[in-house]
Amino acid sequence: MKVRNLGHSALKVSAIGLGCMGMSGIYGPADDQESISVIHRALDLGINFLDTADIYGAGRNEVLVGKALQGLRDGVVLATKFGSVRESDGRVVGVNGRPEYVRRACEASLKRLESEVIDLYCLGRVDRSVPIEETVGAMLRLAEEGKVRSIGLSEAAPATIRRAHKTWLISALQTEYSLWSREPEDEIITTCRELGISFVPYSPLGRGFLSGKIQSLDDLDPSDWRRNMPRFVGENFAKNLDLVRHVQELAATKGCTPSQIALAWVLAQGEDMLPIPGTTRRAHLEENLAALDITFTPEELTRINEIAPKGVAAGDRYPEWAMKDLNG
Helix, strand or coil, X not given: CCEEECCCCCCEEECCCEECHHHHCCCCCCCHHHHHHHHHHXXXXXXXXEECCCCXXXXXXXXXXXXXXCCCCCCCEEEEEECEXXXXXXXXXXXXXXXXXXXXXXXXXXXXXXXXXXXXXEECCCCCCCXXXXXXXXXXXXXXXXXXXXXXXXXXXXXXHHHHHHHCCCCEEEEECECCECHHHCCHHHHHHHHCCEEEEECCCCCCHHHCCCCCHHHCCCCCHHHHCHHXXXXXXXXXXXXXXXXXXXXXXXXXXXXXXXXXXXXXXXXXXXXXXXXXXXXXXXXXXXXXXXXXXXXHHHHHHHHCCCCCCCCCCCCHHHHCCCCC
């Protein structure tokens, strides 16, 4: 397994990590036993970077990951997030970055994960009502107590990243990034590189859309949250299929799958890229890992830029109510 440095920490992580969000029902019914088998298979294949959050499944995802890691915790770089507040029925009720909440959230995550330490603790969304210095200061105190090894941010604006980094060295910035979500290239990735912060692209396969396996809404479970996302709705869906067809054509010429093209492209953007594609199937996990062996010629990269320029996707990344919490 190829490894890459995790920002300013002493940790080294697999070049491809595993996002665990989809294992707790957001994309349809969950199968805990199958999900645990996926995590175990990932570890067997050399993946040591696992990502979860307290909001996924209202805490159930952390419980699942903790269960899967029983007796296997050593060597795993475990990342989790806090900040977005969700009720037990799934309703998102806001963002909380107050210092007292940071501590409560961390201790609750440690309990659910059945772990003594969180390797990468991330602020999942920035609380605009609280100075970022106060939130990060509370995270620093947790590190001083040995409960956290390194810290990160998610969906933070460049100015916020800089302010946070002055309080304590930020090791990672997590933001959606893929062939249909290239907005971070404008300023965020440049800021991270200037400060030595690793970039953790989530949804590098466009929430599965870039795999080519979703050709209509009928391919999604009735309970799948993607049915409410703008890029999966109406005319946007049809327009976005055009991008997928181009990716499929390129994949056919390379003798690989569209998912592998999309993931290999993210990896090719730099050694500071640590993508965390999610999956609930072992076969998809192994397909994703094969992207590590794919390289592109300059001509192929030019072609990819032509078929997937910035702004190519039709529709916003999230519903309107969730967009307001991005780039905080």
